[in-house]
Amino acid sequence: MSSSSSPNFKFFNLPSNLTTHTPLLIIHGQSLVGQTGYVTISSRDNLFPPLNYEVNDGFFKILAHLNRGVNDLVIGHYDGALSNGFPVNARNGDKLLSSHLEHIRINYEFLQQNKPVHLCLLVAKDSPLVFDSTSPKRNSEGNGLDLAVKKLRIAGRLMQGYTNEQMLRAGFGHRVFNFLEEEQERDTSFIQENGNGPYRPQIKVHILRSDRTLAEIRDPNIAQQNDKGTERGKLFDYAFEALEKYGGPFANPSGNNPVQAAVMYLDTHWDLNRRLILAHAALGGGTSAVKLAIFGSHGLYSWPSYYEQIASAFQDSTLADINEVANDANQCGTYWECLNITMGAFMHEIGHSLGCPHQTYGVMLRDYVDFHKSFVSREGDVCLRTGSKGPRKVIKNPNEECKWHRLDVLRFLFHPSFTKQEDFQDPGFAKGLTNGKPTLLPLNSNKAVIRSETGIFAIELRKPGDELAYGFIEYTPRSVGGQGIPQEITIDYEDLKRRLPENQRVDDYDISVLSVDGGQSTFNNLRSLLSDHSNFFQVDLHNGKPPVQAIKSMPFGDVNRGAERPMVAFDTKRVVNVRVYHGYALDGIRFDLAVTPPVGPVAPEVPKRDYKQSSNVFSSLVQSVKQLNISSSAQPTVHISDSVTFGNETANYSDFNLNPTSGEFISHFTLRSGAWIDAIQIHTSTGRSSDLFGNKDGGSQGVAMPPVGFSVVAVYGKCGSWVDSIGFAYAKVE
Numbered sequence: 052m053s054s055s056s057s058p059n060f061k062f063f064n065l066p067s068n069l070t071t072h073t074p075l076l077i078i079h080g081q082s083l084v085g086q087t088g089y090v091t092i093s094s095r096d097n098l099f100p101p102l103n104y105e106v107n108d109g110f111f112k113i114l115a116h117l118n119r120g121v122n123d124l125v126i127g128h129y130d131g132a133l134s135n136g137f138p139v140n141a142r143n144g145d146k147l148l149s150s151h152l153e154h155i156r157i158n159y160e161f162l163q164q165n166k167p168v169h170l171c172l173l174v175a176k177d178s179p180l181v182f183d184s185t186s187p188k189r190n191s192e193g194n195g196l197d198l199a200v201k202k203l204r205i206a207g208r209l210m211q212g213y214t215n216e217q218m219l220r221a222g223f224g225h226r227v228f229n230f231l232e233e234e235q236e237r238d239t240s241f242i243q244e245n246g247n248g249p250y251r252p253q254i255k256v257h258i259l260r261s262d263r264t265l266a267e268i269r270d271p272n273i274a275q276q277n278d279k280g281t282e283r284g285k286l287f288d289y290a291f292e293a294l295e296k297y298g299g300p301f302a303n304p305s306g307n308n309p310v311q312a313a314v315m316y317l318d319t320h321w322d323l324n325r326r327l328i329l330a331h332a333a334l335g336g337g338t339s340a341v342k343l344a345i346f347g348s349h350g351l352y353s354w355p356s357y358y359e360q361i362a363s364a365f366q367d368s369t370l371a372d373i374n375e376v377a378n379d380a381n382q383c384g385t386y387w388e389c390l391n392i393t394m395g396a397f398m399h400e401i402g403h404s405l406g407c408p409h410q411t412y413g414v415m416l417r418d419y420v421d422f423h424k425s426f427v428s429r430e431g432d433v434c435l436r437t438g439s440k441g442p443r444k445v446i447k448n449p450n451e452e453c454k455w456h457r458l459d460v461l462r463f464l465f466h467p468s469f470t471k472q473e474d475f476q477d478p479g480f481a482k483g484l485t486n487g488k489p490t491l492l493p494l495n496s497n498k499a500v501i502r503s504e505t506g507i508f509a510i511e512l513r514k515p516g517d518e519l520a521y522g523f524i525e526y527t528p529r530s531v532g533g534q535g536i537p538q539e540i541t542i543d544y545e546d547l548k549r550r551l552p553e554n555q556r557v558d559d560y561d562i563s564v565l566s567v568d569g570g571q572s573t574f575n576n577l578r579s580l581l582s583d584h585s586n587f588f589q590v591d592l593h594n595g596k597p598p599v600q601a602i603k604s605m606p607f608g609d610v611n612r613g614a615e616r617p618m619v620a621f622d623t624k625r626v627v628n629v630r631v632y633h634g635y636a637l638d639g640i641r642f643d644l645a646v647t648p649p650v651g652p653v654a655p656e657v658p659k660r661d662y663k664q665s666s667n668v669f670s671s672l673v674q675s676v677k678q679l680n681i682s683s684s685a686q687p688t689v690h691i692s693d694s695v696t697f698g699n700e701t702a703n704y705s706d707f708n709l710n711p712t713s714g715e716f717i718s719h720f721t722l723r724s725g726a727w728i729d730a731i732q733i734h735t736s737t738g739r740s741s742d743l744f745g746n747k748d749g750g751s752q753g754v755a756m757p758p759v760g761f762s763v764v765a766v767y768g769k770c771g772s773w774v775d776s777i778g779f780a781y782a783k784v785e
Contacts, residue, residue: 172196637731
C-alpha cells in the first residue's frame with residue numbers, strides 16, 4: 052500500500068494524484084505535530100460539511116466523503132476534544148497545532164457500468180413501519196421507516212469504504228461494489244445540514260411491501276434462531292416473493308445477468324417471552340437469476356444515522372436493555388458491539404450473495420466482532436463480550452482489523468461488481484467470456500491437468516466434508532502485479548498436500564477450482580480420483596496405425612441417470628460431418644468418417660501455448676501414459692465404423708460439415724449441462740464453430756478440450772430418453 056508524508060502528517064494509504072471509486076474513503080494516518088486532539092477534514096469547495104476525528108497516540112482514521120469528480124480537501128490537526136463528533140469548544144474554536152493546513156486532491160470516479168447491489172427494506176402488509184429500539188434511542192431519534200432508510204444508506208457507505216480499503220491492501224487497487232444510486236436526491240445524511248442538504252447522489256433504498264402479514268412474517272416457526280422451527284428458511288422465500296411483486300429491476304431476472312439484492316426485514320422483533328428474534332434470518336446466496344442476502348433490523352437502533360455519528364457509534368459503550376432489544380448471539384450487550392455484530396453480519400450475508408463461502412478467518416467467519424477497528428483509532432470503554440472495562444486500547448496496527456479473506460478479495464477481483472476500465476485491456480480478466488467451468492483430466496496416480504477456457508485464478512484445498520479452504524494457490528493478472536492467468540495447469544497431488552497446514556493435513560482431500568468467469572468445479576477425494584486407472588485404455592482408431600493410449604475426461608451431466616452406452620471412437624482427422632440429434636436436450640451425436648484417411652495437406656501443428664505451470668503438460672502426459680501397463684483384455688468395448696453414433700438417433704437433427712482434406716478437425720466441444728446434457732457445440736482447428744444445438748439456455752456451460760498436443764478420440768456416457776451424461780477421451784494421435 053502506498054504512503055505519503057508532509058510536514059504535518061504521514062498518510063499510510065493516500066498516494067498523490069489518487070483516483071478512487073468509493074464515495075467514502077478511509078484515510079489512515081499519523082500526525083507529526085501532536086499525539087492527541089482531533090483532525091478536521093473539509094472541502095475547499097464546501098461540497099460537504101467539515102468532519103472531525105480523534106487523534107490517539109498520534110494516529111487517526113478519517114472518513115472522507117467524496118463528490119463525483121475532483122475533490123479538493125483540507126486537513127488540519129487541532130488541540131481539543133470531541134463529543135459525539137463535534138469539538139467540545141465549538142463556540143470559540145480550538146487551536147490549530149500547525150500554521151499549515153494539509154491540502155489533498157482526490158478524484159472520485161463512479162463506475163456506472165458495474166453490476167450494482169440493490170439495497171432494500173421489506174415491510175409486512177400491515178406493518179407499523181417501526182423497528183425495535185431502546186427507550187433513549189427512540190426519544191432522541193425515533194425508530195420509523197425514514198430513519199431506517201437513513202441508517203441503511205450510511206451502512207452502505209461504510210461497507211463500501213471498508214471493502215475498498217481491503218481491496219487496496221490486497222494489492223488490487225481501489226475497487227468496490229456499488230449500491231444502486233439515485234442520480235440526485237436531497238441529502239439527509241449530515242447533521243450540520245439539518246437533514247436537508249443539497250441534491251447529491253444517494254443510495255437507492257427500495258421499499259418492498261410484502262403481501263405477507265405481520266403475523267406471518269413474525270411466525271416463530273420460521274424464525275431462523277428457533278431450534279424447533281420447521282420452516283426456518285421461509286423468510287428467504289418471502290423476500291423472493293416481495294422482490295417479484297416489486298418488479299422494476301427484479302421483474303425478469305436472468306441467469307445470464309443475475310440481479311443482486313440485499314434485503315433487511317424492518318419488522319424484526321425481539322420476543323422477550325420466547326427469548327427469540329422474530330422475522331429475522333441471516334442468509335445469503337440465491338438462485339442463478341437473483342443473488343440475495345437477507346437480515347433483520349433488530350440491531351438497527353445502534354447504527355449511525357449521520358456521517359458525524361459514525362466514529363462515536365463505534366465507541367458507544369451504552370448498555371443495551373435486554374427487555375427492549377435483542378442481544379444477538381450474546382455479543383450485542385453494548386451499542387458499539389451491537390453495531391459490529393449486526394452490520395458485520397449483514398455484510399457477511401452480502402458476501403455470500405457475491406459468491407463468498409465461509410472462510411477460516413475474516414468477515415466470512417465471524418471476525419466482524421472487530422469491525423469497528425477499521426473506522427476508529429480508539430476502542431470503546433466497555434466490551435461485554437470479553438468482560439473488559441476501562442479505557443480501551445489505541446488501534447495502530449492494520450493487522451488488528453477485521454479482514455475480507457484473501458480468497459474473498461480474489462473472488463471480488465473477477466466479479467462484475469468490481470470491474471475497472473483497465474481490466475478490459477488485460478486478457479487475464481477474460482471479460483465477456485462465459486464458458487470457463489474448470490475440467491480435470493487425471494494423468495496418473497499423482498498428477499492431473501486442469502483446464503478452463505476463461506482462465507483459473509485459484510485452487511482451494513479442503514478436508515473431505517469440510518466447507519472451509521485450509522490451503523489454496525492463487526493466480527492473478529499481470530495488471531495487478533501477478534504472473535498472468537493460466538488456462539491449463541498441471542497439478543501434483545503431493546505438492547498440493549504440502550500446502551495444507553500440518554494440523555489439517557489428511558491423506559485424501561477435495562479441491563475446488565475457480566475460473567475467471569465465476570465458474571467453479573469441485574473434485575472430491577483427489578487421491579482416489581487420480582489413482583483410478585479405469586480412466587486409461589487403449590483404442591484402435593482403424594486408421595492403419597497401432598492402437599493409442601487414451602485418457603477419459605470427467606463426464607458432464609448426471610452420471611446417476613440413464614443406462615451406460617458403448618463408447619464410440621473415431622480418428623478426428625477422418626471426420627467429415629457431425630450430425631447432432633436434439634430437441635430440448637441432446638439426444639445423440641453421430642460422427643461420419645471418410646472411408647480412408649483423406650489425401651491432402653497435412654494438418655497444421657497446433658501452436659504450443661505458454662500457460663503458467665503448464666509448459667510440461669505435454670511431456671508429463673506422454674510419460675504418464677507410457678508408464679501405464681493396462682491389459683487390453685480389461686479395456687472397454689469400442690465400436691467403430693464409417694459412421695459411429697453415441698446416444699439416440701431421432702428425426703430432429705442438425706449437421707455440421709468439416710473439411711479434413713484442408714487439415715480441419717474437431718478441436719473441442721462446448722456443452723450446456725445439469726441433470727442431463729442440454730446442448731452441444733462443435734469447434735474446429737480452423738476456428739470455426741457450429742451452432743449450439745439443443746437448449747441453449749439450459750444448465751450451465753462448460754468446455755471439453757484436450758490438453759496441449761492431444762486430440763478427441765472417443766465419446767462415452769449414459770442415455771435414457773436423451774443423453775444424461777457425456778464424456779470424452781483424449782489421446783496423442785500421430
